[in-house]
Amino acid sequence: EVQLVESGGGLVQPGGSLTLSCAASGFTFSTYSMNWVRQAPGKGLEWVSYISSSSSDIYYRDSVKGRFTISRDNAKNSLYLQMNSLRAEDTAVYYCARILRPGSADQIFDSWGQGTLVTVSS
Amino acid sequence: EIVLTQSPATLSLSPGERATLSCRASQSVSSYLVWYQQKPGQAPRLLIYDASNRATGIPARFSGSGSGTDFTLTISNLEPEDFAVYYCQQRQHWPPITFGQGTRLEIK
Numbered sequence: 001e002v003q004l005v006e007s008g009g010g011l012v013q014p015g016g017s018l019t020l021s022c023a024a025s026g027f028t029f030s031t032y033s034m035n036w037v038r039q040a041p042g043k044g045l046e047w048v049s050y051i052s053s054s055s056s057d058i059y060y061r062d063s064v065k066g067r068f069t070i071s072r073d074n075a076k077n078s079l080y081l082q083m084n085s086l087r088a089e090d091t092a093v094y095y096c097a098r099i100l101r102p103g104s105a106d107q108i109f110d111s112w113g114q115g116t117l118v119t120v121s122s
Numbered sequence: 123e124i125v126l127t128q129s130p131a132t133l134s135l136s137p138g139e140r141a142t143l144s145c146r147a148s149q150s151v152s153s154y155l156v157w158y159q160q161k162p163g164q165a166p167r168l169l170i171y172d173a174s175n176r177a178t179g180i181p182a183r184f185s186g187s188g189s190g191t192d193f194t195l196t197i198s199n200l201e202p203e204d205f206a207v208y209y210c211q212q213r214q215h216w217p218p219i220t221f222g223q224g225t226r227l228e229i230k
Contacts, residue, residue, distance in 0.1 A: 045209055047219035059217040095165055107213035108156055110177060112165035
């Protein structure tokens, strides 16, 4: 069974930093591209970042470029999101999401974690 | 950036009825349109990909259609567990991947 378990969320002050982790199991993590998607309280879904299976391709939405860094450790079956210079508008539940097909960049999110809440507030 | 507009914002129906949800793209996304279902406190669930392909384990009462800029998710014979929020997402022109604002399907 595919499992994605996020951790690392919490309360942080504006300008602070946080690192989210996503532990993957039940599939060959190293062959799948991954994404982070967030959802502000009571709002819709917003794509944040993408990383290919080998980390050769990485993309971010404009509002987080230069502040967030996505990475992965295929030996540890883990995905990460380093978040710096956090703003109130970054407050959201952050989900890691797997792409449907191994070895592809087809952005169809077939498996999601349960999410981890990041709250940016003083 | 592709903007996806979903309508209606809220749809009130009764179990057993048919639901028709719309997603319109600001420019053509070919057939690269995806639908998700999200229930309160849960992660989204993949329903339909590439406009009309049901994901694994999704009941046949869920169907998708459309191409270009206009897409429809149809849920026939609504079950109580179908009442949720539905999002469309395009994967033709990215980054960024974009989602619609969601349609809330509520029990009438």
